[in-house]
Amino acid sequence: MTNLEHETVDLMTLLPENFAEVQHMTKINAKKEVMEIFNTELQKLTTRRNVSAKSKDYTMIFNICVHMLEDKNMLVYLEAIRSIELLSQILGQQIKQVKVKQFINLIANKYAE
Numbered sequence: 671m672t673n674l675e676h677e678t679v680d681l682m683t684l685l686p687e688n689f690a691e692v693q694h695m696t697k698i699n700a701k702k703e704v705m706e707i708f709n710t711e712l713q714k715l716t717t718r719r720n721v722s723a724k725s726k727d728y729t730m731i732f733n734i735c736v737h738m739l740e741d742k743n744m745l746v747y748l749e750a751i752r753s754i755e756l757l758s759q760i761l762g763q764q765i766k767q768v769k770v771k772q773f774i775n776l777i778a779n780k781y782a783e
Contacts, residue, residue, distance in 0.1 A: 678724045681731060681760070684711040690730070693737035698746060705738060705749035712756035725762050731757070732769050739776040747780065 672687040688695075695701045715721055735757070744748030754773050758765060 675720065677718075677721045679715060679721060680726060681712075681725070681728055684708065684715070685709070689694045689734065693734055697742045701738070701741065701743070701746045702749055703761070704711060705746065705753060708754050709749060712753065712760065716759050724762065725764060727770075728757075728764075732765075736772060736776065737779070739773065742770060751777065 686704050689708060692701050692704045695704070697711050715723075731760055735753050737755070738746055741750070743748050758770075
């Protein structure tokens with residue numbers, strides 16, 4: 671690929687094998703590790719030039735991030751915030767305003783506690 675070519679990546683291909691089950695895991699370290707793996711892949715994507723995410727429905731990823739924002743463990747919660755930060759950098763305007771409001775409300779409520 672030359673410097674002028676633009677690559678689009680499907681974020682679903684970056685998901686760790688057990689990402690869909692992360693919200694149901696009982697071990698905190700397992701949850702945190704799955705989120706860390708995903709964040710590492712997202713971070714790699716943010717550092718590459720001429721790369722963007724395919725315009726696709728990523729509702730499943732967002733919903734899992736929402737569940738992780740509701741997690742009582744601060745380490746899992748912080749990884750979820752990191753996921754949202756990286757997703758917002760990658761997706762930008764593709765994230766629906768409703769989801770952004772939901773993320774902000776969950777984060778604000780956590781700090782209110």
